[in-house]
Amino acid sequence: AQSVAQPEDQVNVAEGNPLTVKCTYSVSGNPYLFWYVQYPNRGLQFLLKYITGDNLVKGSYGFEAEFNKSQTSFHLKKPSALVSDSALYFCAVRDGGGGFKTIFGAGTRLFVKA
């Protein structure tokens, strides 16, 4: 069975500072890893994914994430946070070895203060 852990319920960062939102995963096969963002009163949007290849993946709105197989982590990062980045972020995983279900972490609320 696969699972995702987001250890922080909330992350607070000042505008202009770098941000990191943490995620660790467990899956029996090859991990397909994703980050999604949910803005207030809006639907869930895809940010980025890791399927294979380069461990550092870049996504929308200047976000990036690094796949670390030994630590089973996929932390989301951005060099310089914006107030508009304030939202709920979900890490998700799917078993790439034929799995069809995507399992989501509990979510981390990001607050960026001006």
Add this chain to the structure above:
Amino acid sequence: SAVISQKPSRDICQRGTSLTIQCQVDSQVTMMFWYRQQPGQSLTLIATANQGSEATYESGFVIDKFPISRPNLTFSTLTVSNMSPEDSSIYLCSVRGDEKLFFGSGTQLSVL
């Protein structure tokens, strides 16, 4: 990419009644996924709907409570039956494309 139209966007329902949520996709897809997002919580997969076969339900979800229809490759419905206040949630339909999920805008359900 896929564009998903989901309706209703929100509803307020009385205890004991049922609500059917519709999900229309602009392209043919093999699987459609139904998720629930309880207030302040993560997304939980309810079931996977395949065209031409019964839906596959996750642990804790049963067909009698959440019957699903999948009459063709672009459409699905989820019914929340015999509702109680504990069913108050956002319900989302989703499809997969290019290895990622696309979501409808969600149905915010409040049960009184």
